[in-house]
Amino acid sequence: xxSVGLHLPTLSVQEGDNSIINCAYSNSASDYFxxxxxxxxxxxxxxIDIRSNxxxxxxxxxxxxxxxxxxHLSLQIAATQPGDSAVYFCAENPGGGFKTIFGAGTRxxxxx
Amino acid sequence: xxxxxxxxxYLVKRTxxxxxxxxxxxxxxxxxxxxxQDPGLGLRLIYFSYDVKMKEKGDIPEGYSVSREKKExxxxxxxxxxxxxxxxxxxxxxxxxxxxxxxxxxxxxxxxL
Numbered sequence: 001x002x003s004v005g006l007h008l009p010t011l012s013v014q015e016g017d018n019s020i021i022n023c024a025y026s027n028s029a030s031d032y033f034x035x036x037x038x039x040x041x042x043x044x045x046x047x048i049d050i051r052s053n054x055x056x057x058x059x060x061x062x063x064x065x066x067x068x069x070x071x072h073l074s075l076q077i078a079a080t081q082p083g084d085s086a087v088y089f090c091a092e093n094p095g096g097g098f099k100t101i102f103g104a105g106t107r108x109x110x111x112x
Numbered sequence: 113x114x115x116x117x118x119x120x121x122y123l124v125k126r127t128x129x130x131x132x133x134x135x136x137x138x139x140x141x142x143x144x145x146x147x148x149q150d151p152g153l154g155l156r157l158i159y160f161s162y163d164v165k166m167k168e169k170g171d172i173p174e175g176y177s178v179s180r181e182k183k184e185x186x187x188x189x190x191x192x193x194x195x196x197x198x199x200x201x202x203x204x205x206x207x208x209x210x211x212x213x214x215x216x217x218x219x220x221x222x223x224x225l
Contacts, residue, residue, distance in 0.1 A: 009152075032211050034214075041218065041219075042218055042219075043116070043202050043204070043216030043217050043218050043219050044155070044202070044214075044216045045216070046213045046214065046215075049213075089154060089155070093211050096209070096211050098143065098145075098160050098162065098168065099157055099170065099171070100157070100214065102147075102154035102155040102156075103154050104152050104153060104154045105154060
């Protein structure tokens with residue numbers, strides 16, 4: 001069935017290192033993918049998105065990579081900071097409809 | 113900045129009570145959504161609305177209903193709360209097309225005893 005899953009539930013990185021959060025999806029028809037960040041006590045916040053006609057997109061300190069061949073999505077955070085500590089969700093929107101499918105989330109811990 | 117507010121951050125109710133969760137957005141967004149968030153399950157869509165008085169079921173609508181009488185307000189109703197509805201409830205809105213950025217409220221943590 002359709003699912004968006006994450007390889008690791010938690011990730012711990014040293015401040016200043018790069019972080020990589022991975023995500024697998026199963027719906028090959030999906031054409032739009034989003035990463036969200038959720039800090040403690042807050043709702044999810046949009047970070048970056050990518051469409052299926054791209055394989056890489058860069059934002060400020062973040063890069064999303066899309067590998068359609070293996071149905072894999074990743075979020076790279078450069079020079080991770082304590083403020084990056086949060087739960088990160090990947091999400092998939094098949095066909096541009098109203099239903100976005102969210103992954104379970106990865107908790108990122110940043111060690112000072 | 114878009115602001116999505118939810119009426120309560122924390123709510124404790126008893127089994128069988130009728131529960132209202134309110135969500136308001138201030139950016140004239142067309143679409144509004146209610147999700148529940150449970151550990152290990154991510155966000156699951158309960159209901160959404162693409163216009164005033166219009167509503168559509170999401171993936172887990174059982175035990176819930178919604179109301180959208182005004183564009184800025186989307187209410188989630190638990191007709192008879194049950195313990196398995198203890199969860200974090202998140203409201204979101206998008207401007208126009210569904211793939212516009214979803215803006216989320218801070219969430220309401222509901223506990224049903």
